[in-house]
């Protein structure tokens with residue numbers, strides 16, 4: 001994916017200011033920066049939830065920023081989005097929520113009638129198993145914990161068979177244990193399927209632990225772009241700036257301590273396979 005001079009202006013405010021980036025397929029990228037830096041706006045422009053004021057987005061030969069109609073919908077299918085607030089339909093059961101990820105793959109008639117094939121249902125259960133939440137399949141989505149809901153949202157994204165996953169603060173509402181499970185799931189999708197994952201994160205330690213490339217934004221501009229080991233104290237300072245008393249930022253201020261003890265992580269690891277489904281319903 002190639003962004004060229006991508007800019008978004010809201011009234012008098014420039015949310016994203018002439019961003020130029022090249023993101024090779026299969027990279028795991030973390031975007032960091034303080035509140036208002038333009039991270040969400042940048043991500044939303046990538047899948048065309050928000051239109052750019054100027055500049056272009058290309059995906060290979062495809063000019064994403066010029067797509068309309070059916071082609072735009074196809075792009076949005078290729079580009080799955082994960083949100084901080086999960087965006088499931090709370091009154092629908094988990095399985096239906098996951099099947100909704102197939103909607104853009106289907107004819108309107110099938111969609112309107114809410115008919116899903118046997119293959120699609122099997123695919124949905126497999127996606128839920130992969131995220132360790134298959135036992136919730138028949139539960140209403142609104143009754144799940146935040147961590148479970150985000151895992152269902154990732155399962156739904158997988159059903160889109162996306163080429164890219166864009167995640168906007170996917171762990172900001174989660175406790176450290178669920179944050180780890182969700183980040184592990186994103187890493188797994190990136191590593192196993194080679195799908196590009198671009199995620200906004202508000203904690204530096206998570207970006208360092210999971211992302212091979214970190215992009216730092218400040219005031220709508222890219223002020224850092226490099227590997228985690230290149231993110232020095234000075235670079236952090238430039239991204240996050242000083243507080244209003246002029247004191248420098250301390251990296252622990254942007255830390256979630258996702259590095260939980262191994263035993264606790266093992267205890268919470270999603271159960272695996274269809275056996276777990278049977279066990280849960282027994």
Ligand SMILES: Nc1ncnc2c1ncn2[C@@H]1O[C@H](COP(=O)(O)OP(=O)(O)OP(=O)(O)O)[C@@H](O)[C@H]1O
Pocket residue numbers: 010013014015033034035036037038039040041042202
């Ligand atoms: N729809 C909108 N209308 C007007 N201004 C907006 C809109 N969306 C974003 N902005 C402004 O653009 C700037 C960048 O916002 P954005 O949401 O992209 O920041 P962010 O880096 O995601 O912040 P946060 O970490 O708080 O999520 C902010 O000043 C914000 O107020």
Ligand SMILES: [Mg+2]
Pocket residue numbers: 039040041168200
């Ligand atoms: Mg944001």
